[in-house]
Structure formats: structure tokens, C-alpha cells
Amino acid sequence: MSVFNVDNLEIKDELSLIPLKNVVLFPRVAIPLLVQRPKSVNSLNFAASQDKLVVFVAQKNIYDDIDQKDLFRVGTVGRVFEIHRLPDGSAKINVEGIARVRIKDILQVEPFFKAKIEPIKAVPTRGVEAEALVRATVEQFKKLTEIRGMPAVVQDLIMALNQVKDPEQVVHLIVINLNLELKDQQDILETIDPIDALKKINFFISREFEIIEAEKNVVKETRKQLGKMQKEVFLREQMKSIEKELGIDGEKGEIDTLKAKIKSAGMPKETEAKALKELDRLERMPSFSPEISYLRTYLDWLVELPWSKKSGDKKLELKNSEKILNEDHYGLRKAKERVLEYLAVQKQVGKIKGPILCFVGPPGTGKTSIGKSIARALGRKFIRVSLGGLRDEAEIRGHRRTYVGALPGRIVQGIHTAGTRNPVFMLDEIDKVGIDFRGDPSAALLEALDPEQNFSFSDHYLEVPFDLSDVLFITTANILDTIPPALCDRLEIIEFPGYTEDEKLHIAKQFLLPKLFREHGLKDKTLAFTDQVLADIIRKHTREAGVRDLERQIAAIIRKVTRRIVEKKAKGKISVNSKTLHTYLGPIKYSHQEAETKDEVGVATGLAWTPVGGEVLSIEASKMPGRGKLLLTGHLGEVMRESVQAALSFARSQAAKLGIKEDFYKEDIHVHVPSGAIPKDGPSAGIAMATAIISLLTNRPIKKDIGMTGEATLRGKVLEIGGVKEKVLAAHRAGLKIVILPADNKKDIAEDVPREIRRDLKFKFVKDMDEVLKIALKR
Ligand SMILES: Nc1ncnc2c1ncn2[C@@H]1O[C@H](COP(=O)(O)OP(=O)(O)OP(=O)(O)O)[C@@H](O)[C@H]1O
Ligand SMILES: [Mg+2]
Numbered sequence: 001m002s003v004f005n006v007d008n009l010e011i012k013d014e015l016s017l018i019p020l021k022n023v024v025l026f027p028r029v030a031i032p033l034l035v036q037r038p039k040s041v042n043s044l045n046f047a048a049s050q051d052k053l054v055v056f057v058a059q060k061n062i063y064d065d066i067d068q069k070d071l072f073r074v075g076t077v078g079r080v081f082e083i084h085r086l087p088d089g090s091a092k093i094n095v096e097g098i099a100r101v102r103i104k105d106i107l108q109v110e111p112f113f114k115a116k117i118e119p120i121k122a123v124p125t126r127g128v129e130a131e132a133l134v135r136a137t138v139e140q141f142k143k144l145t146e147i148r149g150m151p152a153v154v155q156d157l158i159m160a161l162n163q164v165k166d167p168e169q170v171v172h173l174i175v176i177n178l179n180l181e182l183k184d185q186q187d188i189l190e191t192i193d194p195i196d197a198l199k200k201i202n203f204f205i206s207r208e209f210e211i212i213e214a215e216k217n218v219v220k221e222t223r224k225q226l227g228k229m230q231k232e233v234f235l236r237e238q239m240k241s242i243e244k245e246l247g248i249d250g251e252k253g254e255i256d257t258l259k260a261k262i263k264s265a266g267m268p269k270e271t272e273a274k275a276l277k278e279l280d281r282l283e284r285m286p287s288f289s290p291e292i293s294y295l296r297t298y299l300d301w302l303v304e305l306p307w308s309k310k311s312g313d314k315k316l317e318l319k320n321s322e323k324i325l326n327e328d329h330y331g332l333r334k335a336k337e338r339v340l341e342y343l344a345v346q347k348q349v350g351k352i353k354g355p356i357l358c359f360v361g362p363p364g365t366g367k368t369s370i371g372k373s374i375a376r377a378l379g380r381k382f383i384r385v386s387l388g389g390l391r392d393e394a395e396i397r398g399h400r401r402t403y404v405g406a407l408p409g410r411i412v413q414g415i416h417t418a419g420t421r422n423p424v425f426m427l428d429e430i431d432k433v434g435i436d437f438r439g440d441p442s443a444a445l446l447e448a449l450d451p452e453q454n455f456s457f458s459d460h461y462l463e464v465p466f467d468l469s470d471v472l473f474i475t476t477a478n479i480l481d482t483i484p485p486a487l488c489d490r491l492e493i494i495e496f497p498g499y500t501e502d503e504k505l506h507i508a509k510q511f512l513l514p515k516l517f518r519e520h521g522l523k524d525k526t527l528a529f530t531d532q533v534l535a536d537i538i539r540k541h542t543r544e545a546g547v548r549d550l551e552r553q554i555a556a557i558i559r560k561v562t563r564r565i566v567e568k569k570a571k572g573k574i575s576v577n578s579k580t581l582h583t584y585l586g587p588i589k590y591s592h593q594e595a596e597t598k599d600e601v602g603v604a605t606g607l608a609w610t611p612v613g614g615e616v617l618s619i620e621a622s623k624m625p626g627r628g629k630l631l632l633t634g635h636l637g638e639v640m641r642e643s644v645q646a647a648l649s650f651a652r653s654q655a656a657k658l659g660i661k662e663d664f665y666k667e668d669i670h671v672h673v674p675s676g677a678i679p680k681d682g683p684s685a686g687i688a689m690a691t692a693i694i695s696l697l698t699n700r701p702i703k704k705d706i707g708m709t710g711e712a713t714l715r716g717k718v719l720e721i722g723g724v725k726e727k728v729l730a731a732h733r734a735g736l737k738i739v740i741l742p743a744d745n746k747k748d749i750a751e752d753v754p755r756e757i758r759r760d761l762k763f764k765f766v767k768d769m770d771e772v773l774k775i776a777l778k779r
Contacts, residue, residue: 004119006099011077015055016043017106017113019066024185025056025076026172027097036090037064042112044080044091052080055101055115058186068106068113074190077101077117097172100189122168123193130167133198138162140205141174147212167194174201178208236287255283258299266308271464275302298401301408301462304416310470311420312379318343321377328373329366330507335359335494339374342472356449358430358475358483361496364546367476368428375424380472383414387445388429396444398461408461411448415466422470431477433484442484449473450490498545500729500754504538505531512551520558527561528575529554536578539733540588545726557584596704599778602696606673606688607709607731607739608680609723614730616707619673619685621692626668634673637681644671646714647690650769651697654716658773660697669693684721686712687740687772700777707731708740708772716769720744725752731761738762740772 001014018033018040025031033056035044047054057075059066078095085091105116138161145154154177164170175188184204191197262275282295321343325336338357359367368384375382390396398409407413414425427449433441448457448468456465475491477483483491499507509531517524534554542549561574576584596603596618606617630648632641648669655662671689673680687710695702709727711719720742728749731739741749743765749758764775 006077006119009079009098010051011053011099011119012051013117014107015053015077015115015117016046017055017057017071017075017103017115018043019059019071019113020056021059021062022182024058024182024189025078025095025097026176026189027076027099028169029172029176030081030094030096031176032092032094034090034092038089039110039112041089041091043114044083044093046112047080048083053077053098054080054095055103055117056095056097057103057115058182068109071103071106072186072190073103074120074186075101075103075117076189120192125167125194130195130198133195133202134165134167134170137174137198137202137205138170140202141177144205144208145177147209167198171197171201178204180204233286233288240287255279258282258303261303262299265303265305267302268307268464268467271302271307274464275299278302294401298461301416302464305412305462305466306415306419306421307466309420310422311381312422316343316347316379318347324377325370325373328376328511329370330510331499331503332366332370332496335370335496338492338494339377343378355451355492356473356475356490358477358491358493359496360477360480360493362478362498362545364544364548364551365496365498366546367496368426371424371426371474371476374472374474378424378472381418381420381423382426383418383423384426384428385410385414386428387441388432390433390441393441393444394460396441396448398459400460401463406461408459409444411457411468412459412462412466415468415471421467422472424472424474427473427475429477430475430487431479431482433487440484442487446487446490449475449487497723497725497752499547500725500757501535501538501733502754502756504547504550505534507547508534508538508550508554512547512554516551516555516558520555520562522558522562522565526565526574527558528573530575530577532578533576533581536581537585540590541585543590553585560584599701599704601699601701602692604688604692604695604702604776605707605734605736606685607707607727608682608685609726614723614726614728616730616734616736617673617680617685617688619671619688619692621669621671621696623664623667623669623696626666628665629668631668631670632672633670634675635680636673639683640673640681640685643683643686643712644689644693647686647693647712650690650712650714650716651693653714655697658694658698660694664697669696683711683719684709684723686710687718687766687769690716690769691772691776694773695777698777700779702776703738703778705735705737706740706776707734707736707738708776710740710742710745710766710772712769718742718766718768718772724748728753728757728761732757736761738764738775740764740766740775743767 001012003010003012005011018035019037020033023031023033035041043054054077055075056078057071059070060072061070063070077098079098080093080095082094083091084093100120101117102120103115104118106113107116108114138158141161142158145158157173157177161170161173164173171188171194175185178201180188188197188200191200258279259276262272262279265272265275267275278295278299282292282299285292285295318340322336322340325339329336342357359370361367371384372382394409396409396411398412399406408416411425415421415423418425427445430445433445447453451469454468454471457468458465480488480493508529513529514524517527537553538550541553544550557576561576564574582588596605602621604619604621606619608615608617630645632644636644651658651660652665654660655664671692673685688708690712691702691708694700707727707730709721711721713719724741724745725748728739739761741763746763746765749763764771766772766775
């Protein structure tokens with residue numbers, strides 16, 4: 001062991017060592033330290049028993065338990081000049097840095113670190129450069145402390161710095177006041193040349209300046225953002241008070257008008273209370289609240305609904321209404337009668353809880369348009385809402401106000417558009433309402449339609465009930481089958497069965513032509529249609545139960561004629577006849593099945609119902625050698641196939657009685673129904689099937705001008721069928737003379753079939769197959 005001298009102090013080159021976390025001890029700087037680790041306490045104790053000198057070295061990490069590898073190789077010998085022992089064995093000490101030393105070796109690790117050290121020779125610095133650097137550095141540091149607003153201690157330090165001439169000491173004094181990271185502090189400690197150290201310090205200080213600048217910008221930016229928002233709020237509030245001051249309180253005025261509107265809207269008491277409550281909420285809302293616009297929309301809805309507005313004269317003349325209905329539509333007796341009854345009852349009692357009307361029928365039969373006409377006859381507003389494809393209950397009942405962009409449902413919207421509380425409200429396509437996971441719209445519909453509950457219809461958006469009991473609801477559907485059962489139960493069905501050719505002709509002449517002439521700006525005299533042409537259009541260019549396509553075809557002709565008139569290619573009176581028809585409409589689109597031309601074996605004429613009206617069907621049966629197979633062709637549906645089977649079984653069971661050869665089942669039987677591409681189904685071809693088969697097997701021809709329809713049972717009973725009117729019309733159109741019908745359908749003939757048709761046809765009502773065969777088969 002040897003000794004070296006620093007500032008007249010003898011220092012042994014073997015000293016106990018204390019590792020430092022996060023701090024570096026510099027020469028001629030005093031700092032307080034807390035000695036906690038047992039090894040460090042041992043080092044301290046050893047030093048205390050000797051010359052109180054310890055070498056302090058920073059550690060590269062922050063762990064308690066460290067290895068010699070974790071220590072930097074340059075440290076500072078310090079003199080411990082005060083020790084406070086703490087109860088837990090640790091100690092608070094004050095240390096003064098004496099000299100920088102290099103760690104040459106770690107001599108021991110346990111029970112405390114002991115190191116072999118050598119002094120680091122200071123580099124002498126004198127001269128202008130050092131002087132200038134010191135001054136500049138101190139100046140910079142001063143600025144930094146000013147910006148930072150550092151405590152008084154630092155002010156004293158700066159005074160002291162001005163006295164100190166040793167650059168190394170200046171460096172060390174500044175460095176401990178810069179909050180540098182450990183690695184930077186250690187870097188300064190290891191920098192031997194004070195000039196270099198000063199330069200580094202300068203760099204650290206300017207870096208600090210940059211950081212401060214950046215911090216400032218961040219703060220400024222945030223403040224700007226906040227300021228803008230506050231400014232807006234502030235300005236708005238100021239505007240309010242200025243307006244108040246000047247007596248032009250816009251908002252107040254608006255609130256007042258709204259209040260007046262609420263009071264005069266004729267709302268029920270509870271509704272008015274609710275509206276006023278919401279208005280109060282609106283008034284008290286700060287003007288920047290986003291809820292304001294929602295609330296205002298809501299109040300507008302409430303105010304604008306026709307809570308007590310009605311239209312239509314109470315002194316309505318029944319006669320007059322009837323006249324209007326007849327003005328707009330031909331026929332449709334049942335619908336018109338029902339409406340007039342409704343009117344009569346309403347006149348008697350003021351208000352009726354009638355069932356909901358439902359107009360059912362094929363497209364274009366006048367359901368929607370008679371709805372309009374009814375509204376006209378009653379002097380009420382007409383509203384039409386299509387329910388086709390409706391899946392969501394919310395579409396009927398609205399969305400709750402908490403949804404963004406919420407609105408009332410279609411019912412309330414309709415009433416709003418109508419502007420009266422008693423419009424004729426048509427709900428079209430009620431048969432196309434769907435049901436899925438978003439709830440069952442039909443339940444909501446029921447609540448709107450059912451007279452037992454609709455005096456307080458609740459819309460989710462409105463939140464207050466609306467009385468729908470004065471609304472005349474009319475629903476329309478093409479078919480009954482798909483209407484939800486609960487709904488169907490409440491409906492009063494009025495059928496629109498479709499028109500006969502004759503009726504169509506009347507409609508065309510009396511309603512469609514005048515209407516289309518008007519729409520096209522033509523005079524009646526310019527263009528003439530003969531009855532024959534209209535009949536041809538109806539028969540050969542359209543196939544429908546209603547008159548929509550007919551209207552379209554006539555419109556097409558009128559368009560073409562109008563063009564010719566405008567282009568001056570035609571003058572005077574133009575008439576369309578059967579010969580020129582095809583130049584307007586092109587070739588014939590449909591040809592109807594005509595009656596058979598001669599009596600034949602195995603060919604029966606059936607009558608069928610289709611959505612576009614009635615049709616006659618030839619049912620052909622033929623046989624061939626085989627093994628008793630039954631062949632069915634012509635796109636027959638399940639029910640129709642089964643009725644052929646049943647017909648065949650009936651024939652077999654009656655073989656003896658009918659005089660059928662016993663071995664007939666050795667032959668294959670083929671039943672075919674043209675036109676093969678059109679799907680056909682239903683039970684009503686039963687008797688025609690059976691007749692064709694029996695004719696075939698008995699080899700007796702069927703009379704050519706007989707058409708038949710009816711369901712047959714296995715034992716040969718004939719059952720009632722539907723669609724009588726359409727079927728009879730088809731038979732008439734096809735030129736048949738006799739129609740065989742089930743006895744139970746006798747009532748329909750009188751009821752539905754127009755007289756001129758009844759006159760042309762002979763009806764045979766039958767109870768069983770025997771009667772059918774007696775009429776249809778030749779001897
Ligand atoms: N009896 C009639 N008299 C006069 N015009 C009629 C008559 N029936 C239908 N029309 C006319 O036929 C056209 C189609 O009728 P509308 O639109 O009412 O059919 P719809 O029964 O509602 O059909 P959809 O089921 O397709 O809605 C309308 O221009 C209507 O004026
Ligand atoms: Mg319609």
C-alpha cells in the first residue's frame with residue numbers, strides 16, 4: 001500500500017468503496033448521502049475507524065446487489081465529515097469530494113468493496129480561452145436559472161461562481177445543478193481536460209434551452225385550443241345578454257312562439273303538459289348543447305300534428321258521396337256499398353268502432369284508386385303508405401328519441417302529412433309485411449288499426465299517445481294467405497275479383513279513354529277507338545284480371561298518335577281499327593284457349609283460376625300398352641297430381657259399373673295438360689281429370705262445348721270450389737256453351753256473374769261424378 005497527496009491531504013491507494021445510484025460525487029462539492037446497503041455500511045464503518053476517506057463510484061445500473069463489473073472505472077475519493085446513524089442500521093452522511101481517481105483494481109468484495117486506486121492528474125489550464133469559456137458558461141447557466149426561476153440557493157451559487165477562477169471547479173459546481181442524467185454526469189467526471197468539460201457543459205445547457213422552448217410550445221398550443229372553446233361559450237353567453245339588454249331576445253322570442261303554438265295545437269291535457277315540460281328543458285339548456293336541435297325537432301313534431309283538426313263536412317249527403325264514387329269507378333258494387341254503409345252509420349252515431357276494411361284482389365283492379373275516390377266522397381284527406389317489404393317494427397312505431405336522427409313511424413308521419421286527424425289512410429300491400437328478428441310489425445300495425453286500442457296509439461318517438469280512432473283505415477292486399485293471422489282476423493275482407501271483358505270494355509270507354517285523352521291533351525274527336533279494337537286489345541294484347549295493362553296499351557297508342565299529330569304527319573280524325581292495331585302494338589301477344597272443335601275421346605275441358613283471371617284447360621288422357629303406369633306431364637303441382645291419382649282410383653273402383661274392361665290396368669295411362677310450361681295447381685280440375693280418364697277407358701267421346709270445374713272425392717262426390725266468376729268468364733270467352741259446376745257453387749253464379757254472361761251459358765250443378773259423366777259423355 002502506498003500513499004499520494006492531494007491538496008496536502010494524504011490519501012492511501014487502497015480504500016473502502018461505496019457504490020452510488022443515480023448520482024456522481026465531484027471533487028470540491030459536498031453532498032448528503034444515505035448509506036443503506038449492508039456492504040456500504042461496512043465500508044463506511046471501516047473508513048470511520050480509519051481516516052474517514054472512502055472512494056465513491058457510480059454504478060451503471062440501479063440494482064442493490066451488484067458486481068464489480070457494474071461499477072464505472074472512474075470515481076471520487078470523498079471525506080465523510082458527518083455521520084448520523086439511523087435505528088435500522090443505515091446512516092445519513094455528508095461527504096465532500098476530494099479528488100478524482102481511477103479504479104485500478106477491486107481488491108475485495110466481501111464484507112465490503114475495497115479498491116486499489118490511482119490519482120488522476122489535473123490538466124493545468126490558464127489563458128484567455130479558458131477564461132472566456134468560463135465566463136460564457138457561467139453566463140449561460142445564469143440565463144437558464146432565470147428562465148427556470150431557480151431557487152435562492154442557486155442565486156448564491158452564481159455569486160460564488162463569479163468568484164471562482166478554477167475552471168474545473170466551475171464545471172463541477174454547475175454540473176450538479178443541471179439535473180443531468182447519470183451517464184452525462186459520469187461523462188463530465190471522466191473528462192480530464194477542463195476546457196473539454198466546459199464545452200460539454202455548454203452543450204448540455206443549450207440542449208436544456210431547446211427542451212424548455214419545446215415545452216413552452218406544447219403549453220401554448222394546448223392553451224390555444226382551450227381558449228377557442230372557452231371563447232365561443234363566452235361569446236354566446238355575451239350575445240344572449242346583449243340581446244336581452246336590447247330587448248331582442250331571439251331565443252326567448254322563439255320559446256314564446258313555441259309556447260303559443262303548443263297552447264293552440266289543441267293537444268290533450270297530458271300531451272300539452274309534456275310539451276311544456278320539454279319546452280322548459282329547452283329554455284334552460286345552455287345554448288351550445290347539442291341536444292337543443294333534437295329537442296326542437298321533437299317539439300316541432302308535437303306542435304304540427306293535427307291533434308284536433310278534422311276535415312269533411314258533417315252534413316255530408318249520402319247521395320252526393322254515392323255520385324262521386326260512381327263518377328270515378330265503374331262497377332265495384334260491394335266496395336262502394338260498404339263505404340256508403342260506413343258513412344250512414346257514422347252519420348247516425350257520430351263515431352263507429354267498425355272493423356278495418358281490406359280490399360283483396362289482383363293487381364290493377366282499382367283498390368288503390370277507389371281508396372282515393374272514397375276520400376274524395378267523404379271530403380277527407382287521402383294518405384297512402386306502402387307496407388311492402390316492411391320488416392322493422394320501428395318503421396310503424398318510430399325510433400326512440402335517444403337514437404340519432406330518430407323520427408316517428410310511418411303512421412304518425414302519414415297523419416302529419418295529411419294534416420288532419422281523420423284522413424282516409426290506405427295501407428297498401430299488407431300481405432307483404434315480413435316478420436323477423438327486429439320485431440313483428442304486424443303487432444304494431446294491429447295497435448294502430450284495431451279500434452279497441454287505437455284511440456291511444458303510442459309512437460316511440462312521440463312518447464305521448466295519439467288518437468287514431470277517427471282515421472278510416474283501408475288496407476289492400478293481392479292475396480289473403482300471407483297476411484299475418486292475428487291481423488287477418490280483424491279485417492273485413494272485400495274482394496275485388498277482377499273484371500270481365502265486358503266490364504273492361506266499359507271501364508276503357510267510360511274511364512280510361514277520357515282520362516288518357518285529358519292527360520295527353522287530345523280532343524275526343526281527334527281519335528276514335530271502335531269497340532272491336534278495344535275488345536282486341538283486351539283479349540289479344542293483355543292478360544290480366546285488372547285494367548292496368550289495358551290502360552298502358554291504350555296509352556301507348558295515344559302516345560304514338562299524339563306524336564304523329566305533333567309532327568304534323570296526321571290531320572283530321574284518326575281512327576284505330578282492328579287492321580291498324582298491330583302497327584301500334586305489334587303482333588298479338590296472347591291467344592286464349594278456344595273450345596275444342598269436335599267431340600273427342602279422352603279430352604276434357606277444365607276451368608282454372610289464375611292470378612290474372614280465369615283460363616280454360618284442355619286435359620288430355622291417352623293410353624298405351626304397358627304395365628299400368630300413370631304418367632303425368634304439363635308442369636302439374638302436387639295437389640293436381642294427387643287429384644289425377646284420385647280420379648284414376650275412382651275409375652278403377654267403378655270399373656264394373658262404368659263398363660270398363662277389366663284388364664285396363666295392364667295399360668299405361670298418360671295425362672297431359674297443355675300449355676306445358678305454365679305451372680298449374682289446385683284441386684278444382686278433379687272432375688275434368690276423372691272425366692278425361694273415364695272417357696278414355698270407356699271409349700266414349702266428351703261433348704266439345706262443355707267446360708267443367710269441381711273437386712272430386714275418391715268416392716265420386718263433387719265439392720265446392722273458388723274463383724267461380726273468373727272461371728265462368730273464361731268459359732264464356734272460349735265459346736263454351738255448358739258449364740258444369742259443383743252444386744254448392746250455385747249461389748256464386750247469381751251473386752257474381754254478370755247477367756249478359758249468364759244469358760249466354762247453360763249451367764249444370766252437380767253433386768257427384770255420375771251426374772258429370774251423364775252430362776259430359778256421349779252415349
Ligand atoms: N272500376 C274501375 N273503374 C275505373 N277505373 C278503374 C277501375 N278499376 C281500376 N281502374 C283503374 O286502373 C288503374 C289501376 O288501379 P289501381 O292502381 O287502383 O290498382 P290496385 O288494385 O291498387 O292494384 P295493386 O294491387 O297492383 O296495387 C287505375 O288507373 C284505376 O283508375
Ligand atoms: Mg294499389
